[in-house]
Amino acid sequence: MGTTERVRRQGEAAGTPSPVHLPRLLPAGSPAGPTGLPAHLDRYGGLRSVGSVRQRDALLEEVSRAGLTGRGGAAFPTARKLAAVAAGRRPVVVGNGTEGEPASAKDKVLLAQSPHLVLDGAAVAAELVGASRAIVVVHHSVREIVDDAAAERRRAGSDRIRIEIMTGADRFVGGEASALVHWIERGVPTPTRTPPRASERGLRGRPTLVQNVETLAHVALIARYGADWFRAVGTSREPGSMLVTVQGAVNRPRVDEITIGTPIHEVLSLADGASAPLQALLLGGYFGTWVPAAAADLPFSRAALAPLGASVGAGLVAALPDDVCGLVETARVVRFLADESAGQCGSCLFGLDAIAGELHRLADGSAADQGTLRRWLGQVEGRGACSLPDGAVRLVRSALTVFGSELEQHARGWCCATRTAGILPLPPRRP
Numbered sequence: 001m002g003t004t005e006r007v008r009r010q011g012e013a014a015g016t017p018s019p020v021h022l023p024r025l026l027p028a029g030s031p032a033g034p035t036g037l038p039a040h041l042d043r044y045g046g047l048r049s050v051g052s053v054r055q056r057d058a059l060l061e062e063v064s065r066a067g068l069t070g071r072g073g074a075a076f077p078t079a080r081k082l083a084a085v086a087a088g089r090r091p092v093v094v095g096n097g098t099e100g101e102p103a104s105a106k107d108k109v110l111l112a113q114s115p116h117l118v119l120d121g122a123a124v125a126a127e128l129v130g131a132s133r134a135i136v137v138v139h140h141s142v143r144e145i146v147d148d149a150a151a152e153r154r155r156a157g158s159d160r161i162r163i164e165i166m167t168g169a170d171r172f173v174g175g176e177a178s179a180l181v182h183w184i185e186r187g188v189p190t191p192t193r194t195p196p197r198a199s200e201r202g203l204r205g206r207p208t209l210v211q212n213v214e215t216l217a218h219v220a221l222i223a224r225y226g227a228d229w230f231r232a233v234g235t236s237r238e239p240g241s242m243l244v245t246v247q248g249a250v251n252r253p254r255v256d257e258i259t260i261g262t263p264i265h266e267v268l269s270l271a272d273g274a275s276a277p278l279q280a281l282l283l284g285g286y287f288g289t290w291v292p293a294a295a296a297d298l299p300f301s302r303a304a305l306a307p308l309g310a311s312v313g314a315g316l317v318a319a320l321p322d323d324v325c326g327l328v329e330t331a332r333v334v335r336f337l338a339d340e341s342a343g344q345c346g347s348c349l350f351g352l353d354a355i356a357g358e359l360h361r362l363a364d365g366s367a368a369d370q371g372t373l374r375r376w377l378g379q380v381e382g383r384g385a386c387s388l389p390d391g392a393v394r395l396v397r398s399a400l401t402v403f404g405s406e407l408e409q410h411a412r413g414w415c416c417a418t419r420t421a422g423i424l425p426l427p428p429r430r431p
Contacts, residue, residue, distance in 0.1 A: 022233070023257040024241050025217050026113050034145050037152045040116040047120055047223055050127045051160070059223055060086070060128055066227035067239045068219070072096060072175070072212030073285065073314040075302060078219065081209060084199045086129040088207030093126045094184065094198075095136035097146075097213035098168030098175040101285045102336070102425050104314050106243035107213050109255040111142040114217065115149035119163055121216025124223045126161040129209055134161055136213070137168045137180060172286075172340035176386045177210040178202075179342070190342040191386035214243055234260040238301050242312070246271040248319035248423050249278060258300065260312070265296040267317050276321035280402050282424070284313020286333050287391030290326065290398040309398065318424060325417035327363040327406055329424050330399040334359050336426050337392045347389045351380035359396060368411035370400060 027035055035043075050059050064079035085091045095118060099107040111118055122134040138146050146165050153159055169189030173179050176191050181202045183189040202208025211219075218240060222230050231239040238260045244267055247253035251272035258267055264281065268274060278293040283300075289310035298304045302311050320326055338356040341348035355376050361367035377396060380389045400407065406416055 022241055022259065024221060025110060025117060025214070025243060026255075026257055031113055034113060034115055034149065037116055037149070037156060037158070040114070044117070044120075044221075044224060046158075047124060047220070049160070050124065050223070056086075056128055056130075059124075062227045063128075063219060063222055066222050066230040068215065068222065068230065069238075070212055071214035071218070071242055071315070073287065075311070078211070078215055081199060081211065082125065082128050085131075085207045085209040088200070091129045091131045091207040091209065092203045093122055093129065093131045093134040094180060094203065094208055094210045095122045095134065095213050095216050096175055096177070096180055096210055097136060097138040097142070098180065099139050100168070100170070100172040100175045101314055101316070102172075102427055103247065103282075103316050103318055104245045104285055106245050106255050106315050108139050108142050110214055110217060110243060111138055112145050115142075115146050116153070117217040117220055118213045119146075119149060119153060119159075120220035120223075121211075121213075121218070122163055123159045123161055124219050125209060125211060125216060128219075129207075131209070132161055133164070135164045135166055135184060135203075137166045137184065138213075140167050140170065143167050172337065173342050173386060173388055176388075179386070180210055181208055190344060193385055235299075235301055235303070237303055242315055244270075244300070244315040244317060246317050246319075247425070248282070249274055249276045249321035249324075250319050251275045261299040261301045261304070263296070264298055264300050264317060267300055268296060268319060274319055274321075276323065278319050279322040280320040280326055282316065282318040282320065283310045285316045286337060286424075287387065287394060288313045288316060288398075289394060290320075290330070290402040292402055293320075309394075320423060322416070323418040324421070324423050325363070325406065325415050326399060326403040327359075327410065328415075328417065328420070329422065330395060330403075331356070331359045331363040332422055332426060333424055334392055334396060336429075337388060337395075339429060341388060342386070345383070345385045347380045347383040348385075351376060351383075352389060352392055355380065355392065355396060359399075362407060362410060365410045365413055365415075370407065374400070 050056050068078040069075040097107045126134045169183050171189045174189035177198045178192040179189050181198050198208040198210050234240045245255050254271050256270045280290050291308050335356040338352035343349045358373045377393045381393045
């Protein structure tokens, strides 16, 4: 039997045991490399066709019942997004694996270890919305792996739609939905004004589903095992599992898969615990929120973190030790965010630059009055062409709250830090 026929028969097979326990998305243990197509099919089984309208409607209902939300940070209901794109003419699917967030590695690890699960999800999403083409945009570090997986699928004849792989722009804003469409279409990774949204008029004017690659992997699993299986872990309000990046002052920084609602201290224990006494945690990413270290007792879920003004975001948990200055760390990150601006609107071009400068002055003790900074935060919020200004405002406001006592020390010329090495990762500044 040829490879093509074997893959097709496996794709029609029923009753493959589902991975009830974690990990669902990643290989168990410590894989030596990416999971190839035969091993992928041995673990998950094949995908049934959803070619008919009745099959598409049934699977869309299953995704809705599963309660899957986007894993890129915004947590938008996936079924609603799929339905919106399916209502248009000649839609396109875009898998977003650019991961421009410097502190996050979850999408890169997923694509490096389980590329076929993501490509399954892209194929299923395309069939669900009636698209004949899916483009998966990935970080340059995993491009070769994903290319090899796509070629393996082409040789096996396992996909009914065309899947293309592209390298994403190496920019923080390049992963924003409209910026990603702009990058694919014109090679320019800058956001465009909305409305219209990409789901209404995206790539070459066609309805475009832009979906995070982890979300697509979950879609592929729901297509196989159904909503009840998906909801068997997580919370009733936020079902399922998610990938998290755990880093900072931990003994073994890593990406892992957790059930939503896992206590944060258990998430830290996946990285062999804190490597030093902690003063704070950054949750969600560089658009996220600083919280006191005591918040580690809370579940890692949107509902549990909402009273603190925090969210799971893109799945980052970064631990800040008590001998590093949180104001200095925040100032470093905000300067990076200001430098990453597309320069298309005043709130980014001028507002974020001014905010970064003022926060730096507060951090180095050359400014003592928070009034100017707080006023600028209010003037910038809600006025950007994309979410960059709002994300930076959220981060700074949380820093002013969590590190409030440190601000008073800095105003008097003192700082709690005994070392200055940056804990939060940042790429080199652009020339």
